[in-house]
Amino acid sequence: MLPANPEVRRYTDMLSVLTMRNVKTRYRGSALGVAWSLVNPLIMTFVYTAVFGHAFAQYYRGSSLLYMLAVFIGLVSNGFFASATSQALHSVVSSSGLINKVRTPPSVYPMAQLFSSGFQLAAGSVPLLIVITLIFTHSVVNAIALAVPMLALALLAAGVGAIVSTLYVFFRDVPYMYELVLFAMWVATPVFYPLAIVGPQYRPLIEWNPLTQIIETIRALALGTHAPTAFGMLMPLAVGVVVSLAGWAIFRRSSVRFMDYL
Amino acid sequence: MDRQAPHIVLQGVQLDRPMQNEFSHDLKRTLLALVRGKYRPPGQRRVLRDVNFSAAAGERIGIVGANGSGKTTFLKVIAGILAPTAGFVKADGLVAPLIELGAGFDPELSVQDNIVLYGVLLGYPRGRMARRVDEILAFAELEPYRWAPVKTLSSGMTARLGFAIATDVDPDILLIDEVLSIGDEQFRRKCKDRLDRFWHGPTTVLVVSHDLAFIEQSCDRVLCIDRGRIAFDGAPRTAIRFYLDAVNLPLGSPP
Numbered sequence: 001m002l003p004a005n006p007e008v009r010r011y012t013d014m015l016s017v018l019t020m021r022n023v024k025t026r027y028r029g030s031a032l033g034v035a036w037s038l039v040n041p042l043i044m045t046f047v048y049t050a051v052f053g054h055a056f057a058q059y060y061r062g063s064s065l066l067y068m069l070a071v072f073i074g075l076v077s078n079g080f081f082a083s084a085t086s087q088a089l090h091s092v093v094s095s096s097g098l099i100n101k102v103r104t105p106p107s108v109y110p111m112a113q114l115f116s117s118g119f120q121l122a123a124g125s126v127p128l129l130i131v132i133t134l135i136f137t138h139s140v141v142n143a144i145a146l147a148v149p150m151l152a153l154a155l156l157a158a159g160v161g162a163i164v165s166t167l168y169v170f171f172r173d174v175p176y177m178y179e180l181v182l183f184a185m186w187v188a189t190p191v192f193y194p195l196a197i198v199g200p201q202y203r204p205l206i207e208w209n210p211l212t213q214i215i216e217t218i219r220a221l222a223l224g225t226h227a228p229t230a231f232g233m234l235m236p237l238a239v240g241v242v243v244s245l246a247g248w249a250i251f252r253r254s255s256v257r258f259m260d261y262l
Numbered sequence: 263m264d265r266q267a268p269h270i271v272l273q274g275v276q277l278d279r280p281m282q283n284e285f286s287h288d289l290k291r292t293l294l295a296l297v298r299g300k301y302r303p304p305g306q307r308r309v310l311r312d313v314n315f316s317a318a319a320g321e322r323i324g325i326v327g328a329n330g331s332g333k334t335t336f337l338k339v340i341a342g343i344l345a346p347t348a349g350f351v352k353a354d355g356l357v358a359p360l361i362e363l364g365a366g367f368d369p370e371l372s373v374q375d376n377i378v379l380y381g382v383l384l385g386y387p388r389g390r391m392a393r394r395v396d397e398i399l400a401f402a403e404l405e406p407y408r409w410a411p412v413k414t415l416s417s418g419m420t421a422r423l424g425f426a427i428a429t430d431v432d433p434d435i436l437l438i439d440e441v442l443s444i445g446d447e448q449f450r451r452k453c454k455d456r457l458d459r460f461w462h463g464p465t466t467v468l469v470v471s472h473d474l475a476f477i478e479q480s481c482d483r484v485l486c487i488d489r490g491r492i493a494f495d496g497a498p499r500t501a502i503r504f505y506l507d508a509v510n511l512p513l514g515s516p517p
Contacts (some may be wrong), residue, residue, distance in 0.1 A: 009387065010385060010387075013382045013387060013388040014382055016388065017378055017379045017382045017383070017388060018379075020375070020379075021368050021375070021379055022372060024370075024371060024375065025368060025370045025371065069270065076383070098366050099343075100338075100343065101343070101359065101366070102341075102359060102366065102384060102385075103341055103342040103343050103357070103385075104383060131289065170285075170287070170289075171286075171287055171288060171289035171292065172287045172288070172289075173290060174289055177290075180345075234391050244346050256345060259343070259344055259345075260279050260280050261280075261282075261285070261287075
């Protein structure tokens with residue numbers, strides 16, 4: 001083995017045990033395990049399809065099945081973003097007992113939340129998405145290309161998670177405000193409605209929402225209904241890189257002061 | 263290791279912390295104050311001032327002082343948990359903090375998982391902790407509870423587990439903050455035996471305690487901390503007399 005830097009080894013060890021703890025406590029050893037993470041989006045997919053499938057199928061070549069899969073993709077992506085960032089939000093404050101007792105790099109706490117959410121996604125929804133892609137497009141290239149919007153999604157969640165977890169250390173009303181932000185994001189992202197129904201004056205606002213483009217790109221790649229656009233592939237990735245760099249810079253700068261408020 | 267080289271050094275250490283009651287903790291109010299130009303950063307309180315201290319490997323140092331005088335803060339600075347506002351801190355080697363045992367446990371996880379989790383958080387490699395599980399369970403006398411969630415253990419058992427994990431290595435620096443009285447009489451004796459091993463080895467021990475008899479017996483140097491500064495540093499007996507004189511009412515005042 002390579003002579004690893006002890007600080008790096010310590011960091012990866014901590015990240016792995018904390019991620020394991022998060023994954024294990026989330027399911028409390030339930031027999032269904034990670035499969036549970038699919039139950040919520042599956043149920044909601046059926047609800048949305050039952051209510052809106054009839055009205056919106058016309059935007060999906062008249063197919064309720066395509067609408068249903070589009071909703072599923074939207075719910076999974078949006079759900080990952082919402083749960084990963086809100087869990088990261090609490091991660092530093094809820095570890096305050098530990099941070100006050102042992103010298104640990106504070107960034108492992110939001111990182112471990114992100115990794116456990118990522119693990120959940122990778123074990124539950126991603127295999128399903130790959131199967132859908134292979135069935136609908138018969139294209140391995142499309143299945144591999146799914147990694148691009150997924151990476152953008154992870155970077156975006158990492159950056160936002162770092163920012164909200166920092167804010168929560170200093171301001172305890174952040175969770176309520178972030179809930180509001182998430183709800184606004186949810187409405188401003190075409191998860192269960194087609195982008196085409198949004199009026200032209202607000203359309204650019206929603207098109208520039210990186211989550212919109214991530215979801216639309218995954219839909220394009222998985223369902224093969226239309227070709228993914230370069231804008232849809234690259235804009236979220238660029239935003240993700242910028243947001244995650246900014247988020248971690250803010251986190252690092254502020255973390256020296258964490259101890260005073262935990 | 264060179265026993266003469268000091269491996270803990272604090273030079274001119276000062277630590278300021280913001281006053282919690284002056285900080286708003288309310289984002290809306292803070293933003294509003296910023297917009298109106300009325301935002302004032304919270305005032306600072308000096309918790310440690312002008313602390314100069316060095317310890318050689320193998321020294322056993324007791325720390326006494328009134329509540330709130332900065333004893334735990336002093337240990338936290340050595341452990342690297344708190345960074346000084348000014349001054350220089352050096353602590354060589356593996357620091358094993360015994361500051362409140364069991365803080366890193368997750369009540370939902372099994373005893374075995376918690377051993378690995380807690381050990382890694384204390385700074386030991388994951389692979390090593392996985393190999394040490396049997397040994398730690400045996401010392402804590404908790405073998406039948408390996409797969410039980412920690413929340414089902416009694417508080418005494420949890421403290422035993424924490425002690426067994428934190429002392430499972432030979433740390434270079436051991437910080438003890440009033441945690442010597444855990445478990446029943448039989449387990450206490452085991453703890454004492456294990457601590458004796460550190461006590462007579464090359465480990466530097468810093469122990470905060472209000473048990474002055476214990477401090478006098480077991481330490482070869484005692485610090486008396488008073489309002490954030492080291493008021494006395496020297497032989498145990500003299501230091502304890504200094505401390506008792508300092509906290510006593512002035513002579514002649516009514517009882």
